[in-house]
Amino acid sequence: MTVGGAGQLGSLGALASRDTPAARLDARVKVLATLAFVAVVASFGRHDLLRLAPLALFPLVLAALGDVPLRALLRPLALAAPFALGVAAFEPLLDRAPAFTVGGVAISGGAVGMATILAKFALSLSAALLLVATTGFDHVCVALRRLGAPRALVAQLLLTHRYLFVLAAEAGRSLRAHALRAPGRRRPTLRVAGTMLGALLVRALARAERIHAAMKCRGFEGELPLVRRGRPGRPDALFAAATAALLLVARAVDVPARLGAGLAGGLP
Amino acid sequence: MSHHLVGVDDVHYAYPDGTQALRGVSFLLHHGESLGLVGANGAGKSTLLLLLAGVVFPERGAVRVGDWPVTPATLPHVRRSLGMVFQDPDDQLFMPTVEDDVAFGPLQLGLPPDEVRARTAAALARVGAAHLGPRMPHRLSGGEKRAVSIATVLAMSPDVLVMDEPSAGLDPASRRGLVEQLQAFEHTKIVASHDLDLVYEVCRRTIVLVGGTVAADGPTAEVLARRDVLAAARLEPPLRLQGCPRCGAAG
Numbered sequence: 001m002t003v004g005g006a007g008q009l010g011s012l013g014a015l016a017s018r019d020t021p022a023a024r025l026d027a028r029v030k031v032l033a034t035l036a037f038v039a040v041v042a043s044f045g046r047h048d049l050l051r052l053a054p055l056a057l058f059p060l061v062l063a064a065l066g067d068v069p070l071r072a073l074l075r076p077l078a079l080a081a082p083f084a085l086g087v088a089a090f091e092p093l094l095d096r097a098p099a100f101t102v103g104g105v106a107i108s109g110g111a112v113g114m115a116t117i118l119a120k121f122a123l124s125l126s127a128a129l130l131l132v133a134t135t136g137f138d139h140v141c142v143a144l145r146r147l148g149a150p151r152a153l154v155a156q157l158l159l160t161h162r163y164l165f166v167l168a169a170e171a172g173r174s175l176r177a178h179a180l181r182a183p184g185r186r187r188p189t190l191r192v193a194g195t196m197l198g199a200l201l202v203r204a205l206a207r208a209e210r211i212h213a214a215m216k217c218r219g220f221e222g223e224l225p226l227v228r229r230g231r232p233g234r235p236d237a238l239f240a241a242a243t244a245a246l247l248l249v250a251r252a253v254d255v256p257a258r259l260g261a262g263l264a265g266g267l268p
Numbered sequence: 269m270s271h272h273l274v275g276v277d278d279v280h281y282a283y284p285d286g287t288q289a290l291r292g293v294s295f296l297l298h299h300g301e302s303l304g305l306v307g308a309n310g311a312g313k314s315t316l317l318l319l320l321a322g323v324v325f326p327e328r329g330a331v332r333v334g335d336w337p338v339t340p341a342t343l344p345h346v347r348r349s350l351g352m353v354f355q356d357p358d359d360q361l362f363m364p365t366v367e368d369d370v371a372f373g374p375l376q377l378g379l380p381p382d383e384v385r386a387r388t389a390a391a392l393a394r395v396g397a398a399h400l401g402p403r404m405p406h407r408l409s410g411g412e413k414r415a416v417s418i419a420t421v422l423a424m425s426p427d428v429l430v431m432d433e434p435s436a437g438l439d440p441a442s443r444r445g446l447v448e449q450l451q452a453f454e455h456t457k458i459v460a461s462h463d464l465d466l467v468y469e470v471c472r473r474t475i476v477l478v479g480g481t482v483a484a485d486g487p488t489a490e491v492l493a494r495r496d497v498l499a500a501a502r503l504e505p506p507l508r509l510q511g512c513p514r515c516g517a518a519g
Contacts, residue, residue: 013404017402017507024319059426087320109318117380137364138365138368141364158364159362161364162362162363162405162406164364165357166406207356207359210354210356210359211359211362213318213321213323213354213359214352214354214359214360214362215362216323216343216347217321217323217347217350217351217352217354218347218372218373218376218420218421218424219344219347219348219373219376219377219424220372220376223377224362224363224372225371225372225375226363226368227368227371227375227381235401257453
């Protein structure tokens with residue numbers, strides 16, 4: 001994660017402390033809904049671009065319920081986009097057979113495949129980001145634990161999130177120190193960057209040891225206990241049912257084809 | 269209950285790289301005492317604190333906390349009676365929110381939820397941080413982080429409070445607040461610091477470490493007035509014991 005990425009995640013998490021309908025939903029329900037959503041998004045084939053469209057309802061509604069400005073999602077999406085692009089970039093090269101034509105221009109299967117990968121990426125990541133922005137990372141971790149995730153995994157997630165900011169701040173200071181003594185350069189040379197990364201790693205290891213000592217001194221035995229109360233209520237049941245309905249319909253019914261057929265049927 | 273709270277007997281310790289950090293340190297600390305541990309960088313202060321908390325173990329000599337010799341088997345008991353505040357609050361505060369962090373120790377002690385809540389609230393109030401409960405530690409100021417770090421340990425009701433450089437990195441007002449808090453704590457205290465004015469104000473007794481040995485041990489006012497000892501320890505007398513910089517009158 002980049003220095004900017006840690007900041008983005010931090011400001012998203014801060015959104016979750018507001019009292020919104022989405023924030024009031026039970027964290028476990030939101031975690032399960034998000035996992036199911038990502039699974040359904042992933043289940044579509046590489047040419048099912050249009051069938052993904054109805055699924056956009058889930059992030060849109062969750063963003064509206066959580067009063068999360070879409071702008072807040074765009075930055076982290078853009079930061080992670082190179083990874084998705086790296087995967088999707090080969091599609092147009094591998095599959096050049098035309099899939100269909102629009103206004104006389106042939107669209108290759110590869111182009112559709114690329115767009116599908118990007119759409120899947122945008123849908124899954126915005127759902128995950130919205131989960132954090134409407135729930136808070138700590139509540140997500142508690143929910144995972146209560147849903148039966150192993151305690152070591154949850155402890156790792158919590159500590160990674162906590163120290164991401166410390167590490168990002170340290171990396172930022174290193175870069176600034178470099179910039180101030182190398183005014184002519186915009187970024188360190190590969191060699192210097194390697195040394196800086198090494199120093200960062202050594203400092204991180206030393207800090208990890210100090211943190212572990214501090215944890216042991218307060219009785220740490222493997223579990224990071226978080227006390228969060230609350231049980232699912234009627235809004236949670238409603239949210240779960242609506243999500244389930246959306247996912248089932250999107251999975252079982254080819255909504256765009258039906259709509260198209262309906263339109264075509266309506267026109268003489 | 270033994271008559272003393274902390275016993276350090278002829279302790280030797282070398283780091284894995286061979287650096288000899290402590291060469292035969294001994295002292296006894298009684299209930300209610302406040303001890304300042306001063307010395308140059310590398311004199312062995314932090315190492316001594318790690319030995320007290322059972323983070324590392326001496327290669328020779330013995331450490332006792334309360335009724336327990338500090339060994340791997342007795343650590344749960346030792347850590348109940350000794351509360352350690354680390355130098356860098358970012359090391360001390362590892363939970364997602366301030367409340368979670370302060371509640372961590374009491375939860376590990378297996379206390380019931382109501383008691384955990386009560387202790388968390390009381391500890392935060394004690395350090396003037398009651399309003400910080402839901403905040404994330406990485407968004408606090410240096411002074412706030414320090415206050416919360418101390419609260420995390422107070423919530424465990426330790427018999428002895430151990431602090432490593434508590435005033436490091438604090439602005440003067442935060443430092444003043446810290447001094448007043450520490451003066452108000454009736455806990456048995458061990459404070460390792462370069463800040464001799466802090467030690468002067470907070471600790472009745474002072475030990476000077478030089479090269480891993482005890483160079484002086486006695487009432488703070490007497491020890492910190494001994495310029496020969498301080499010079500050997502690469503320290504300077506606290507400002508309040510120095511002459512007035514304007515008129516030259518003795519401190």
